[in-house]
Amino acid sequence: MGKSFYIETVGCQMNVLDSELVAASLQRAGYQAVDTPRQADAIFFNTCSVRQHAEDKIYSALGRLKHVKDRHPHKVIGVLGCMAQKDQERIFRRAPHVDLVVGPGQLAQLPALLERIHGGMGPQIEVSLDRKGGSRTEVEESFERFDPVREAPARPTRHQAMVRIMLGCDKFCTYCIVPSVRGPEQSRPVEQIEAEVRQLADQGCLEVTLIGQTVNSYRAVSGVRTFRLSDLLARLHGIEGIRRFKFVTNYPRHMTTDLLEAVRDLERVSPYLHVPAQSGANSVLKRMKRGYTVEQYREMLAEIRQIVPHAAVTSDFIVGFCGESEDDFQETVALVREARFKNSFIFKYSPRAGTKSAELYEDDVSDEVKRRRNNELLAIQNAISEEQSRALVDQTLEILVEGPSKAAQRQTAGDILQLTGRTVCDRIVVFPGHRRLIGQILPVRITKANAFTLFGEVAVNG
Helix, strand or coil: CCCEEEEEECCCHHHHHHHHHHHHHHHHCCCEECCCHHHCCEEEEEECCCCHHHHHHHHHHHHHCHHHHHHCCCCEEEEEEHHHHHHCHHHHHHCCCCCEEECHHHHHHHHHHHHHHHCCCCCEEECCCCCCCCCHHHHHHHCCCCCCCCCHHHCCCCCEEEEECEECCCCCCCCCCHHHHHCCCEECCHHHHHHHHHHHHHCCCCEEEEECCCHHHCEEEECCEEEEHHHHHHHHCCCCCCCEEEEECCCHHHCCHHHHHHHHHCCCECCEEECCCECCCHHHHHHHCCCCCHHHHHHHHHHHHHHCCCCEEEEEEEECCCCCCHHHHHHHHHHHHHHCCCCEEEEECCCCCCCHHHHHCCCCCCHHHHHHHHHHHHHHHHHHHHHHHHCCCCCEEEEEEEEECCCHHHCCCCCEEEEEEECCCCCEEEEEEEHHHCCCEEEEEEEEECCCCEEEEECCCC
């Protein structure tokens, strides 16, 4: 029986964490991770369904593997994650050489499913109940908890880690497939999260990022007390060894005063707030069913600036949503100019089967207009980002050194190389340094900047 595996991950940080946890569970079951699909006895795609492009990429990759399966019939090909939950049996119909389809709520079963396949039991599929497939409790229970203990060697970097604090989403934005493929919103018990973070600290982790689809919706009952995200941060803040806490992604209506005060008052909580707006036009926000107005979003921004004036705020925007007029788009432009986000992730609207927008609204903005709006908004945001970055030149910032830059990863000799790290506000910094600096927090003086990257030099000998 083959015992090596390869995982290709597409999508959000939740998927990245899921792949890390899958790798850890497979390694405990005796499998070995390899660097390329060619080396692997089992090839997995951990998938995303947020945009059509992500799904098209996976189906193309599966198509290219057909001849590999023909030559090596004992190789296992598996589709994991959100696309597996969404398409289910359709994956087998489109790619009959696939052996395994596993939704995000059944990833804990992966080692056992592989045993069944190797035992001659044929293709395997395990997915959760549809949101309408049972009571809320039944649907929640069908999304099994999957947060196994991670040993330091199984994590991509020893000094950084993501910790899931909640599952699923209950917002049901009309464009979004996530509530269908990730299930109902569920918060992990505070005791489990604390135990995981303590273990990470014992392993030498310096930075923990708490993640959830709407992370600031966190609510968990412990005894007679209900813990909000601000309470959880205060409890975790006392764990020795962790130098930085981040949390993503936030929902605007849950960016509460108590949470902002926690960011202000807890010195190890990074003043980095990713709060997607999606549009600056109320008519579009209403069709998106975002649950707030642009005026409320502006009020939230004003409170952030008042309580945490040095915070770096980032956002997401969808251009070309159903019915978006040119005036609507210009309202989004006005919000971006006014808000001066550190950066924004800007996407062209992509209809998703199974969402309300695909059911209720016509995709009536042309691809040409979507591209033009995307490029225009991106240019405006990039100009703002570059202006903010250039203002940091000659300043000395504290950087967590993450590792070699992409260019330096190809370097095979020498201990001095181009390193990359991040500031407390999640700005990327590139600078020359010794390999031994990886995993350290140290001061770097910024010497130049562009919209996306700061460049500098170590301010003290490392």
